Amino acid sequence: MSWDFDAVERSLAEWVGRGDPEDPRERARRRILAAATEHFVRHGYRKASVDDIARQAGVAKGTVYLHFKSKADLLLHAVALEKSRYLERMRPVFDAALPPRERLRTFLDLAFGLAGEMPLISRLTRGDADFQHVFADLDPGIRARMEEDQVGFARWILDPIAAERGWSEAELGDRARMLVGLLGGVSALVGNAGRLGLSAARSAALLVESLVEGLAPSRKDPE
Amino acid sequence: MSWDFDAVERSLAEWVGRGDPEDPRERARRRILAAATEHFVRHGYRKASVDDIARQAGVAKGTVYLHFKSKADLLLHAVALEKSRYLERMRPVFDAALPPRERLRTFLDLAFGLAGEMPLISRLTRGDADFQHVFADLDPGIRARMEEDQVGFARWILDPIAAERGWSEAELGDRARMLVGLLGGVSALVGNAGRLGLSAARSAALLVESLVEGLAPSRKDPE
Amino acid sequence: MSWDFDAVERSLAEWVGRGDPEDPRERARRRILAAATEHFVRHGYRKASVDDIARQAGVAKGTVYLHFKSKADLLLHAVALEKSRYLERMRPVFDAALPPRERLRTFLDLAFGLAGEMPLISRLTRGDADFQHVFADLDPGIRARMEEDQVGFARWILDPIAAERGWSEAELGDRARMLVGLLGGVSALVGNAGRLGLSAARSAALLVESLVEGLAPSRKDPE
Amino acid sequence: MSWDFDAVERSLAEWVGRGDPEDPRERARRRILAAATEHFVRHGYRKASVDDIARQAGVAKGTVYLHFKSKADLLLHAVALEKSRYLERMRPVFDAALPPRERLRTFLDLAFGLAGEMPLISRLTRGDADFQHVFADLDPGIRARMEEDQVGFARWILDPIAAERGWSEAELGDRARMLVGLLGGVSALVGNAGRLGLSAARSAALLVESLVEGLAPSRKDPE
DNA sequence: GATGAATGAGATTTCATTCAT
DNA sequence: GATGAATGAAATCTCATTCAT
Numbered sequence: 001m002s003w004d005f006d007a008v009e010r011s012l013a014e015w016v017g018r019g020d021p022e023d024p025r026e027r028a029r030r031r032i033l034a035a036a037t038e039h040f041v042r043h044g045y046r047k048a049s050v051d052d053i054a055r056q057a058g059v060a061k062g063t064v065y066l067h068f069k070s071k072a073d074l075l076l077h078a079v080a081l082e083k084s085r086y087l088e089r090m091r092p093v094f095d096a097a098l099p100p101r102e103r104l105r106t107f108l109d110l111a112f113g114l115a116g117e118m119p120l121i122s123r124l125t126r127g128d129a130d131f132q133h134v135f136a137d138l139d140p141g142i143r144a145r146m147e148e149d150q151v152g153f154a155r156w157i158l159d160p161i162a163a164e165r166g167w168s169e170a171e172l173g174d175r176a177r178m179l180v181g182l183l184g185g186v187s188a189l190v191g192n193a194g195r196l197g198l199s200a201a202r203s204a205a206l207l208v209e210s211l212v213e214g215l216a217p218s219r220k221d222p223e
Numbered sequence: 224m225s226w227d228f229d230a231v232e233r234s235l236a237e238w239v240g241r242g243d244p245e246d247p248r249e250r251a252r253r254r255i256l257a258a259a260t261e262h263f264v265r266h267g268y269r270k271a272s273v274d275d276i277a278r279q280a281g282v283a284k285g286t287v288y289l290h291f292k293s294k295a296d297l298l299l300h301a302v303a304l305e306k307s308r309y310l311e312r313m314r315p316v317f318d319a320a321l322p323p324r325e326r327l328r329t330f331l332d333l334a335f336g337l338a339g340e341m342p343l344i345s346r347l348t349r350g351d352a353d354f355q356h357v358f359a360d361l362d363p364g365i366r367a368r369m370e371e372d373q374v375g376f377a378r379w380i381l382d383p384i385a386a387e388r389g390w391s392e393a394e395l396g397d398r399a400r401m402l403v404g405l406l407g408g409v410s411a412l413v414g415n416a417g418r419l420g421l422s423a424a425r426s427a428a429l430l431v432e433s434l435v436e437g438l439a440p441s442r443k444d445p446e
Numbered sequence: 447m448s449w450d451f452d453a454v455e456r457s458l459a460e461w462v463g464r465g466d467p468e469d470p471r472e473r474a475r476r477r478i479l480a481a482a483t484e485h486f487v488r489h490g491y492r493k494a495s496v497d498d499i500a501r502q503a504g505v506a507k508g509t510v511y512l513h514f515k516s517k518a519d520l521l522l523h524a525v526a527l528e529k530s531r532y533l534e535r536m537r538p539v540f541d542a543a544l545p546p547r548e549r550l551r552t553f554l555d556l557a558f559g560l561a562g563e564m565p566l567i568s569r570l571t572r573g574d575a576d577f578q579h580v581f582a583d584l585d586p587g588i589r590a591r592m593e594e595d596q597v598g599f600a601r602w603i604l605d606p607i608a609a610e611r612g613w614s615e616a617e618l619g620d621r622a623r624m625l626v627g628l629l630g631g632v633s634a635l636v637g638n639a640g641r642l643g644l645s646a647a648r649s650a651a652l653l654v655e656s657l658v659e660g661l662a663p664s665r666k667d668p669e
Numbered sequence: 670m671s672w673d674f675d676a677v678e679r680s681l682a683e684w685v686g687r688g689d690p691e692d693p694r695e696r697a698r699r700r701i702l703a704a705a706t707e708h709f710v711r712h713g714y715r716k717a718s719v720d721d722i723a724r725q726a727g728v729a730k731g732t733v734y735l736h737f738k739s740k741a742d743l744l745l746h747a748v749a750l751e752k753s754r755y756l757e758r759m760r761p762v763f764d765a766a767l768p769p770r771e772r773l774r775t776f777l778d779l780a781f782g783l784a785g786e787m788p789l790i791s792r793l794t795r796g797d798a799d800f801q802h803v804f805a806d807l808d809p810g811i812r813a814r815m816e817e818d819q820v821g822f823a824r825w826i827l828d829p830i831a832a833e834r835g836w837s838e839a840e841l842g843d844r845a846r847m848l849v850g851l852l853g854g855v856s857a858l859v860g861n862a863g864r865l866g867l868s869a870a871r872s873a874a875l876l877v878e879s880l881v882e883g884l885a886p887s888r889k890d891p892e
Numbered sequence: 893g894a895t896g897a898a899t900g901a902g903a904t905t906t907c908a909t910t911c912a913t
Numbered sequence: 914g915a916t917g918a919a920t921g922a923a924a925t926c927t928c929a930t931t932c933a934t
Contacts, residue, residue, distance in 0.1 A: 025914085044352040046269045050908060051917095060916045062910085071908065126349055126411040129267035147419055174421055178429045181416035185408020188349040193404035196370055198397055206401045210434050248897075273925065283899045288926065471893085490798040492715045496929060497896095506895040508931085517929065572795050572857040575713035593865055620867055624875045627862035631854020634795040639850035642816055644843055652847045657879050694918075719904065729920045731906080740904065 005094060008149060009087055015080030029067050031057040037078045041119040045075060045130035072134045075120075082120045089114055093157070100160035105212055107157050112204035115187040122187030150180045228317060231372065232310055238303030252290050254280040260301045264342040268298060268353035295357045302343045309341050316380070323383035328435050330380050335427035338410040339417070345410025373403045451540060454595060455533055461526030475513050477503040483524045487565040491521060491576035518580045521566075528566045535560055539603070546606035551658050553603050558650035561633040568633025596626045674763060677818065678756055684749035698736050700726040706747045710788040714744060714799035741803045748789045755787050762826070769829035774881050776826050781873035784856040785863070791856025819849045 019026040035056040039048035050071055054061045068074045093107045115122050124131045124143075135142050154176040162172040186204065193203035242249040258280040262271035273294055277284045291297040316330045338345050347354045347366075358365050377399040385395040409427065416426035465472040481502040485494035496517055500507045514520045539553045561568050570577045570589075581588050600622040608618040632650065639649035688695040704726040708717035719740055723730045737743040762776045784791050793800045793812075804811050823845040831841040855873065862872035 042352075044267075044269075046267075047352070049906085054917095061908090062916050063914085065909070066914070125415060126408075127414045128351070129265065130270065133266075133270075144418060147415065151419060174425060174429060177416050177419040177421040178412070178426045181412040181414075181419065181421065181426055182408065182430065184411035184415045185349075185405065188407035188411055189401070189404040191350045191404075192348060192370065192407045193400050195367065196374060196400040196404065198400040198404065202397060203401050203404055206397060207405065251897095269924090272923085274923095284925090285899055285927080286897075289897065294925070488798075490713075490715075492713075493798070495927090500896095507929090508895050509893085511930070512893070571861060572854070573860045574797070575711065576716065579712075579716075590864060593861065597865060620871060620875060623862050623865040623867040624858070624872050626865065627858040627860075627867065627872055628854065628876065630857035630861045631795075631851065634853035634857060635847070635850040637796045637850075638794060638816065638853045639846050641813065642820060642846040642850065644846040644850065648843060649847050649850055652844060653851065697918095715903090718902085720902095730904090731920055732918075734905070735918065 005087070009084070012080055012084045012087065015077055016084050028057070028059055028063065032059065032064055032067055032074070033078050033081055036074045037082070037120060040075060040078060041123070044128070045071075045134065050074075072138065075131065075134050076138065079120045079124060082118050086114060086118050086121060100164070101212075104157055104161060105208065107154075108208045108211065109204070111183055112186045112190075112208055113201065115183075115190050115204065116200045119187070122184070125184030126188055127184060147180060150183070151176050154179045228310070232307070235303055235307045235310065238300055239307045251280070251282055251286065255282065255287055255290055255297070256301050256304055259297045260305070260343060263298060263301060264346070267351070268294075268357060273297075295360065298343075298354065298357050299361065302347060305341050305343045309337060309344060312337055323387070324435075327380055327384060328431065330377075331431045331434060332427070334406055335409045335413075335431055336424060338406070338427065339413045339423040342410070345407070348407035349411055350407060370403060373406070374399050377402045451533070455530070458526055458530045458533065461523055462530050474503065474505055474509065478505065478510055478513055478520070479524050479527055482520045483528070483566060486521060486524060487569070490574070491517075491580065496520075518584065521577065521580050522584065525566045525570060528564050532560060532564050532567060546610070547658075550603055550607060551654065553600075554654045554657060555650075557629055558632045558636075558654055559647065561629075561636050561650065562646040565633070568630070571630030572634055573630060593626060596629070597622050600625045674756070678753070681749055681753040681756065684746055685753045697726065697728055697732065701728065701733055701736055701743070702747050702750055705743045706751070706789060709744060709747060710792070713792075713797070714740075714803060719743075741806065744789075744800065744803050745807065748793060751787050751789045755783060755790060758783055769833070770881075773826055773830060774877065776823075777877045777880060778873070780852055781855045781859075781877055782870060784852070784873065785859045785869040788856065791853070794853030795857055796853060816849060819852070820845050823848045 019029075021027070021030075032053065035053045036048070039053050039056070042048075050064055051061055053074070054064050057064075064074065068077060090107075090110055093103060093110065095103075098106065120131075124135070132143060151173075155172060158172055158176055158179070161167075162175075167175070186207070189207065190200045190203055194200055242252070244250070244253075255276065258276045259271070262276050262279070265271075273287055274284055276297070277287045280287075287297065291300060313330075313333055316326060316333065318326075321329065343354075347358070348370075355366060374396075378395065381395055381399055381402070384390075385398075390398070409430070412430065413423045413426055417423055465475070467473070467476075478499065481499045482494070485499050485502070488494075496510055497507055499520070500510050503510075510520065514523060536553075536556055539549060539556065541549075544552065566577075570581070578589060597619075601618060604618055604622055604625070607613075608621075613621070632653070635653065636646045636649055640646060688698075690696070690699075701722065704722045705717070708722050708725070711717075719733055720730050722743070723733045726733070733743065737746060759776075759779055762772060762779065764772075767775065789800075793804070794816075801812060820842075824841065827841055827845055827848070830836075831844075836844070855876070858876065859869045859872055863869055
């Protein structure tokens with residue numbers, strides 16, 4: 001593997017902090033996190049009430065505060081959990097045998113295709129104000145760092161293609177940043193397209209199709 | 224002109240309702256709308272407080288309610304105002320002399336390039352839950368209709384290209400919907416890229432570049 | 447005449463303060479008072495809004511404050527106006543030729559029968575909290591004095607009957623106070639009976655009938 | 670027993686919902702209800718503030734909303750509680766051994782004598798606009814039904830007397846409605862007389878005396 | 893004198909967080 | 914460790930009153 005996959009995984013592990021899945025305490029923790037995720041996604045941060053989350057998790061409100069020290073903390077952990085699952089699904093991208101263009105396509109397929117399954121991250125990258133405030137209050141700049149991680153990742157993916165197409169360092173960087181920025185938009189795309197009667201898979205595939213052909217066209221100009 | 228530009232413009236005019244810009248009353252109304260837009264963008268709908276909006280507009284809380292009958296009404300008018308500005312900027316797309324591919328590029332340039340200047344519409348198309356609730360409370364289905372309008376518009380733009388490239392009706396429709404869905408994502412892209420040090424214009428241009436080449440490649444496959 | 451009819455009339459005159467009924471200013475004043483009365487009756491003191499009253503009177507809100515220095519003042523004058531009309535209608539009771547029992551019956555007929563036409567006084571004597579606060583804020587004890595006036599009146603009416611039936615001073619006083627207290631209840635009776643399908647006139651007549659026969663029975667027990 | 674005493678008692682029980690009087694939670698509930706009753710009586714519905722009620726009950730504002738879902742709900746329960754107490758005190762009227770005239774007198778003694786102890790019901794039957802709106806919002810027509818219940822009750826009381834005195838059905842009905850309407854006025858009577866220095870008991874007794882003798886005179890006309 | 897836009901105190905209600913049991 | 918009743922800050926909206934025009 002490469003890029004800093006392992007470092008990211010380790011830093012997430014701190015947050016995800018899995019205990020014994022048989023431990024009733026741990027089970028309650030996970031139920032709370034699952035309920036919180038659902039409510040945050042469905043109603044947004046502010047409108048999601050701790051009371052409802054607790055009720056859905058089958059615990060009392062006070063119990064939530066035994067596991068998480070605030071509503072914001074709950075969001076932070078829910079996001080970390082989602083992120084660790086996301087990373088897990090991204091594994092195929094790191095297959096050393098993958099040719100550069102295949103790696104790019106695999107990355108985009110996964111990144112866009114998973115958008116619907118990663119609703120919290122989507123909201124965060126989409127720029128949800130409440131979510132951002134929660135992160136900013138905890139640690140100003142944390143979001144920037146998270147995004148820089150992603151840019152590094154995208155850069156690593158695009159690097160061989162940059163060489164091939166003769167992009168300058170700056171051009172490579174810009175395209176990496178554009179891609180990362182776009183990730184935030186994909187969940188909106190998927191959600192909107194869904195309302196318009198276009199399946200998530202189809203809309204993601206169409207976007208990938210359009211982008212890849214432009215980013216790394218397989219056809220040569222006729223001489 | 225074509226598509227239903229004028230009908231949309233007329234229906235917006237009702238909401239925007241401009242008075243004499245010298246009239247102090249009208250000036251206050253605009254200051255309130257500007258302040259509201261800023262707060263809604265910065266803090267989201269729920270967290271934006273009428274009190275703060277009033278303070279920033281330099282009026283008392285009660286005055287806001289003289290101009291707008293509720294906080295929701297404030298959002299509705301702020302969105303309508305933004306939309307009318309958006310439409311104004313879209314005018315070049317309707318230039319009859321424009322060849323199809325140029326029209327598409329102009330449309331995308333504007334649609335993506337303006338995303339940063341249309342923060343409320345962006346939020347709405349991005350699927351902000353609070354915003355949607357406000358619109359849904361006013362008139363269930365209004366968002367669906369707004370999006371159908373946009374699909375019709377995108378379809379009108381893509382139509383000549385579909386003919387040229389031999390897309391079926393269904394393929395044309397899917398791409399139109401994908402594009403409209405993507406609009407919602409572009410503001411996230413722009414916002415995110417901005418944080419990453421990529422200007423709004425540059426990130427939009429890069430996305431357009433990638434998309435257009437894919438959607439309507441100027442190069443032919445070598446025979 | 448007797449009792450202090452004239453003194454009461456004079457003291458009301460100060461409040462009622464009629465000007466020239468042709469004077470447009472005076473006409474506006476009366477329209478305001480009429481509108482206020484209607485709103486106070488229909489919605490109570492608090493819920494009646496000065497804005498609505500002004501609108502119904504066909505003047506601007508500020509104009510109300512040119513004529514009356516506060517909402518409370520508006521109520522005070524509306525009540526005084528009603529009271530002066532009430533007194534006018536009570537005139538027949540003072541006919542010197544009236545035998546005592548007839549005088550009592552006339553008094554009760556009028557007092558109860560007019561309840562429906564004197565809605566503000568009714569509310570006040572019924573003990574409406576808002577109304578009472580308005581009076582109390584103006585002048586603590588004013589209501590007590592108003593009621594003492596009425597007791598004096600009732601006492602004057604009952605006096606000959608007390609002599610005939612051998613009531614002590616105390617018994618006379620108690621009955622006078624009971625009657626005055628009852629006046630407050632009659633408007634409630636009339637309103638309630640109305641909702642139950644009993645006309646105001648009929649319900650008042652039935653009450654008078656019952657009361658008079660008990661207070662001054664015309665039949666003697668057989669020896 | 671007869672009339673529909675038990676049905677009414679059962680329907681009230683739902684609202685009153687007594688718990689263990691030792692339970693601190695239940696104690697707080699009762700303190701809130703008592704405080705609310707006092708404030709509603711003293712200041713009317715609108716001016717009684719939830720904040721003041723909470724303060725007087727010795728709890729925080731939020732606690733009121735744990736027990737009652739709105740200010741209106743608070744009024745509803747306070748009225749139901751009063752009504753159940755009222756019904757309890759009315760029991761003697763249902764004594765089967767009571768001769769008709771005694772039953773009427775007992776009913777009036779209680780109905781009028783208790784008016785001072787049933788301030789909320791009094792306000793409601795007196796026609797307080799705010800109170801009525803609260804009930805009407807809950808269930809349009811509820812007041813009409815409550816009053817019809819009372820008319821049925823009064824009719825049951827008067828029925829034997831009607832037979833004896835030869836009243837037609839219509840005359841019986843009218844007198845029953847008059848009496849029910851009057852009940853609304855009695856609290857005003859009692860309150861007013863109280864301010865005039867006449868005890869509640871005495872004023873009620875005097876009214877009963879006057880009414881009963883008229884409604885059912887024990888003396889015969891000499892032939 | 894008349895107007896009506898502006899003000900801001902005050903009302904009800906929600907809900908994250910604490911803490912005695 | 915778990916509970917859930919209690920808290921009170923903060924939000925939206927109303928409306929009597931003032932005052933520049």
